[in-house]
Amino acid sequence: MLDASVAELFRPVLGADAPITVRAYDGSVSEPATGTPTATVDVRSETALAYLAGSPNSLGLARAFVSGHLDVDGDLYDALTAVSELAISDVSPATLATMALRLAPIRLRHRRLGPPPEEHRQRGLMHSKSRDAEAIAHHYDVSNRFYELVLGPSMAYTCAAYPDETSSLEEAQFAKHALVADKLALKPGMRMLDVGCGWGQMSMHAAEHHGVQVLGVTLSRDQALWAQKEVARRGLSDLVEIRHADYRDVTETGFDAVSSIGLTEHIGRSQLRTYFSFLYSKLRPGGRLLNHCITRPDDHHRAHADPFIDRYVFPDGELLPIGHLVSRMNAAGFEIRHEENLREHYSKTLKAWSANLEANWDECVAEAGEGRARVWKLYMPACAVGFDLNNIQLHQVLGVKLDDRGQSGFPLRPAY
Incomplete structure (x- = not known):
């Protein structure tokens, strides 16, 4: 079990001040600290968190989105502008460590989860x-x-x-x-x-x-x-x-x-x-x-x-x-x-x-x-x-x- 609601856990990924509402599959909702929300991020399943646990960066978020386990209600351009390019790169190491610890059980449960089939890994000599x-x-x-x-x-x-x-x-x-x-x-x-x-x-x-x-x-x-x-x-x-x-x-x-x-x-x-x-x-x-x-x-x-x-x-x-x-x-x-x-x-x-x-x-x-x-x-x-x-x-x-x-x-x- 998570020691925080899914929406609260997800909030640091988008930025505490980002004008985005987070709505999650466990029924939890996290509203921005200030301002009117421009969009809602919908965390649809535990699989979205499993992708984030495996790659706590834009790749994990993208995997969740591409696979349909995470979605955005509202204009995607406005949402991405609001979070300034998915500001996970600005999340402190301490916060990332805390998230990793909380997500560890989910990552273990989904350890066989592979990336969506649309993901591509290159092979061979670079630029051959x-x-x-x-x-x-x-x-x-x-x-x-x-x-x-x-x-x-x-x-x-x-x-x-x-x-x-x-x-x-x-x-x-x-x-x-x-x-x-x-x-x-x-x-x-x-x-x-x-x-x-x-x-x-x-x-x-x-x-x-x-x-x-x-x-x-x-x-x-x-x-x-x-x-x-x-x-x-x-x-x-x-x-x-x-x-x-x-x-x-x-x-x-x-x-x-x-x-x-x-x-x-x-x-x-x-x-x-x-x-x-x-x-x-x-x-x-x-x-x-x-x-x-x-x-x-x-x-x-x-x-x-x-x-x-x-x-x-x-x-x-x-x-x-x-x-x-x-x-x-x-x-x-x-x-x-x-x-x-x-x-x-x-x-x-x-x-x-x-x-x-x-x-x-x-x-x-x-x-x-x-x-x-x-x-x-x-x-x-x-x-x-x-x-x-x-x-x-x-x-x-x-x-x-x-x-x-x-x-x-x-x-x-x-x-x-």
């Missing part, structure tokens, strides 16, 4: 081709229909660029692709390499709106199959090739432009110099690279993802400070010409995806399973909170490979 392929398959080879429901018609799984506050998600994704095209100065007859091309939307945008010959490369089998069919449907097969392959296996060179949208997060700190050097080698003199990726705001934030994100969402993902990324691009030979932070845009993008998930919940569950849908239900608002609190950022960096005379080919004042 086989391990990277496994990580990409875990996240992206879920169900193309599931992603259609969440991402909407644009089928772009990266930060949009909202022209204004009232723009739709589709308008903002088009604006993002147009912005990348402008920065790369795409023109008819050019050749572009699109690494980590996803469902091929940037590749098709470059071909359809700028007459560019594009090679798009993705490690996801499902993405490649979907994109290949869409390229054919749009009548772009003479301009766009979508290849299911590791970007490191691209042998072609002499590209006028390289688009890297949402791939660098999967590369890892140790591989960055090689990554940017490889992309540099693919460009002709005067060719441009646009690198678009999630970053940390400074060196004080850890590079490795939160345990929940690492196990359930993006295995082996690393987010690095923008200064480090710019330095690595520069060291590979690129002259840096432009940089901007779009973190507010990513928060809006994630909120739009979350709204799509909620609006299509039953079909999303039918496509991917309830556990996988609950992973997305948790991680997207959690990331939106991260962008809004400036714990993570989204940067676009534009670099150029100078010619032998040091010429960049840039106008004195680019339009973007």
Whole structure:
């Protein structure tokens, strides 16, 4: 038996002052010390406490949520904002020790309890081709229909660029692709390499709106199959090739432009110099690279993802400070010409995806399973909170490979 109610025991995990009500399966309720509650955390069964006892951090809470033994009544974004990213990292060691002692009997009773089946553990050498392929398959080879429901018609799984506050998600994704095209100065007859091309939307945008010959490369089998069919449907097969392959296996060179949208997060700190050097080698003199990726705001934030994100969402993902990324691009030979932070845009993008998930919940569950849908239900608002609190950022960096005379080919004042 516990020597405290379940709700009282759970309160320190969320923070004593967090405006959250805790309601538990034993009938207990814990109200915040001050303020009006913004949401209610519902501890539905002892299994939720068993997950917390096994991993007294965000991973334990995520396991309880993904498995359905813990839920939130109310807006998840508001709840996560209220507890400032599940403030268990700020719980004192003494409190954690007391909780561990109280939860020990529950942990013993559930000692054979494994994590939800949606959890993924990586195997093999870090960032080897086989391990990277496994990580990409875990996240992206879920169900193309599931992603259609969440991402909407644009089928772009990266930060949009909202022209204004009232723009739709589709308008903002088009604006993002147009912005990348402008920065790369795409023109008819050019050749572009699109690494980590996803469902091929940037590749098709470059071909359809700028007459560019594009090679798009993705490690996801499902993405490649979907994109290949869409390229054919749009009548772009003479301009766009979508290849299911590791970007490191691209042998072609002499590209006028390289688009890297949402791939660098999967590369890892140790591989960055090689990554940017490889992309540099693919460009002709005067060719441009646009690198678009999630970053940390400074060196004080850890590079490795939160345990929940690492196990359930993006295995082996690393987010690095923008200064480090710019330095690595520069060291590979690129002259840096432009940089901007779009973190507010990513928060809006994630909120739009979350709204799509909620609006299509039953079909999303039918496509991917309830556990996988609950992973997305948790991680997207959690990331939106991260962008809004400036714990993570989204940067676009534009670099150029100078010619032998040091010429960049840039106008004195680019339009973007």
